[in-house]
Amino acid sequence: MTFHIRAGDVEHGGSASAQIKNELMKAGVDELTARRAGIVAFEGEMNLIVYSADGGTLSVEVERDAILIEVHDTGPGIEDIDLAMTPGYSTAPEWATDLGFGAGMGLVNMQANSDTFEIESKLGEGTTIRCRVDRWASGRTSREEGGS
Amino acid sequence: MTLDDVAKAIEGAVLVRGNRQDLRVERAFAADLLSDVLSLACNDERTTLVTGMVNPQVMRVAEILSIAAVIIVRGKVPPQSMVEYAEDLGIPLITTRKTMFETCGLMYASGVAACRATAASEPRSRP
Numbered sequence: 001m002t003f004h005i006r007a008g009d010v011e012h013g014g015s016a017s018a019q020i021k022n023e024l025m026k027a028g029v030d031e032l033t034a035r036r037a038g039i040v041a042f043e044g045e046m047n048l049i050v051y052s053a054d055g056g057t058l059s060v061e062v063e064r065d066a067i068l069i070e071v072h073d074t075g076p077g078i079e080d081i082d083l084a085m086t087p088g089y090s091t092a093p094e095w096a097t098d099l100g101f102g103a104g105m106g107l108v109n110m111q112a113n114s115d116t117f118e119i120e121s122k123l124g125e126g127t128t129i130r131c132r133v134d135r136w137a138s139g140r141t142s143r144e145e146g147g148s
Numbered sequence: 149m150t151l152d153d154v155a156k157a158i159e160g161a162v163l164v165r166g167n168r169q170d171l172r173v174e175r176a177f178a179a180d181l182l183s184d185v186l187s188l189a190c191n192d193e194r195t196t197l198v199t200g201m202v203n204p205q206v207m208r209v210a211e212i213l214s215i216a217a218v219i220i221v222r223g224k225v226p227p228q229s230m231v232e233y234a235e236d237l238g239i240p241l242i243t244t245r246k247t248m249f250e251t252c253g254l255m256y257a258s259g260v261a262a263c264r265a266t267a268a269s270e271p272r273s274r275p
Contacts, residue, residue, distance in 0.1 A: 021212050042186060046182070099203060100182045105181075
């Protein structure tokens with residue numbers, strides 16, 4: 001599935017990701033994996049809406065043992081990725097924070113819910129994030145602490 | 149606690165009852181920023197969200213996280229679009245005039261526990 005996300009389109013913010021979660025569950029992906037993938041997608045989608053110059057794409061592929069999510073835009077690019085990955089760091093404009101965006105947890109949440117996380121960015125060229133969320137089908141070892 | 153027990157404890161009103169008769173509010177998390185809500189760890193519990201955000205985006209987050217119920221604080225009135233979304237999802241909505249701090253305090257005193265962890269605080273493990 002590939003969604004084209006428009007810059008500044010807050011009104012529909014998260015609708016592609018909610019659809020992705022539902023489609024994953026329909027495809028037989030377990031609930032926890034669908035939630036993790038949904039979180040990764042949502043944060044990627046919001047980043048495109050709030051920060052990208054011209055929007056971008058949110059793509060999801062379902063593999064036998066993982067969900068692959070790619071978020072791509074064509075600018076403006078991230079100057080300092082380490083800084084952007086710092087929990088709480090945000091450059092969100094005021095209009096976005098007023099609506100509940102800009103907690104400074106977007107990239108952190110993407111990484112926390114991915115089993116592999118890659119980010120490439122170049123100023124003036126754009127950003128690509130690739131996340132792999134391993135599937136946690138029932139019967140496999142639970143990742144939950146306590147295993148309740 | 150049932151929805152009605154929670155509503156009574158925080159002097160709130162059940163605006164949307166949702167589709168689960170057996171729903172119990174056992175754990176909760178409070179935040180006013182979407183990504184803070186999304187920092188909830190993905191585990192088997194169904195957390196109730198206490199928030200002052202009233203927009204469809206917060207319901208999309210609730211949908212993605214399989215949130216048990218959403219409690220709207222500070223007397224905010226959710227727009228019709230949010231109410232309809234909650235009805236479609238079957239996720240209950242409760243509103244209260246109390247502040248977030250007071251709402252959390254009253255719920256905690258009534259026996260609602262904190263959610264277990266956020267993703268950033270949870271040790272990462274692999275299959």
